[in-house]
Amino acid sequence: MTSLKADIDLVQCPVCMKDFTKNNIEIHVNKCIFLNTQSENSCKRPGSPNENIPLTQIKRVKKAKVEMSSSSATNDGDNSQNQNVNKRKKDYNDNKDIPLAEFMRPSLLEDIIGHRESFGPGSMLHSILSKKKIPNMILWGPPGCGKTSIANVIANVCKEQSNLRFLKLSATMSGINDVKEVVKVAKNEAQFKRHTVLFMDEIHRFNKLQQDSFLPHVENGTITLIGATTENPSFSLNNALLSRCRVIVLDKLTVDDVTKILERAVEKNNLVMVDDGEKITLENNTTKCLIERASLKWLAEMSDGDARIALGALELAIASHEKSAASTTPVITLQNLKDGIKRTHMLYDRKGEEHYNVISAIQKSIRASDDNAALYWTTRALHGGEDPLYIARRLIRTACEDIGLGNPNAIVEAVACLEGCKHIGMPECDVLLAQCAVRLARAPKSTEVYHAMKRVQRSLRETKGPLPPVPLVLRNAPTKLMKDLGYAEGYNTRNRDSSGFGYMPEGLENVNFFNEETILKSELL
Incomplete structure (x- = not known):
């Protein structure tokens, strides 16, 4: 009876013709397809997606499939492995190799800080993700605003569903061949009712031809694409790809948002937060150090909306103030942070959208005769590393377009500013640009010539016939x-x-x- 019952519970694998129990047959079929190490002829089946592919390429594909299938397996062995990973990550102090910014990534929708309009309660995306549905989307925002963290939340949503698989690639280290391999695996997984969600980080690094490789597979639903980019999608991505994905604009994190992230990191890192001058008695000897609330506030302000910068600075402060066995618990004060951590960056991309935004702000401030704003934006552009000659050329344009006949000498002064910048360069030419911007802002304005020119251009465009x-x-x-x-x-x-x-x-x-x-x-x- 025992032997008969065992025969009834066994199911034959359609690939290798071996018998397995009902509980293990599905897992085995996956591994049998992707991990079969027999010769090329013996591992082929009629209609197999590996037909006419060189054996060396098959082995490379199989290696990738092993890594991808390990993240989507649903058997007890994989679940226990995930539990072990989560257990290792529960205590940041046990694993110093994990950066604090990586350790603090949210895993649930409710853990996302900021971006309330896009992912907050009541938003459309929050409702869709709560129903375990993943749409095609492009996450566009500055560094450190939470694009990868949102992808991490979506990855956990996929882990909770046996019919979803989450894969992550980076355009800085991947190419078309990697995308093709992902698509092949996705088609195989679709046979077992599992849908593939692909997260492509830094998707703007792909050129337009590489981006075209996504189009047919996104359109027919083979994969769901989630892209992350710091560049304006209107310029860096194909229009055809944009029409198939929803662009989610993520703004900089506010100071309050970054402060909340830091407070959460303090709580999970066995720190105690105190107000200025507050005296407390520690009951737990595991506390490594104290940190003043003003210190967190300053870190949030100096990070320029970049949570990764703020968490990295906090990690450095903790490492430099950890107590030894014989010392008392140290306090991270605001002055300690100011002495040890300086503002080392400012978001300004000389070739990206911020480049055009700031230069536009300079011209519009001059047009409005706001000398204070013109001085600020000019200095900010120089502080961000902008080419001074580019600023000088735009000031010449402004002298003609916005000042014109109101002060004919403005064009002479702007050209002189450009020549001066060519002769002395940075940093000495910064005062030339600042003076010229203020001078143009205070000059009387006349747009008579500019608008007349525009009317002539319109007349030429709209003239019918020759x-x-x-x-x-x-x-x-x-x-x-x-x-x-x-x-x-x-x-x-x-x-x-x-x-x-x-x-x-x-x-x-x-x-x-x-x-x-x-x-x-x-x-x-």
């Missing part, structure tokens, strides 16, 4: 034939009111581009 020819009297006549044709006949150098002829082309005699009313009356516009 453009009107140049009047004969205005044409040059260097040859006898041209003179015989009437070129320059009757031309004189008198003023237009007494010369006896018009200087505008036929049909535009009564149009004055400095007066918009005459343009509206023209039949050409």
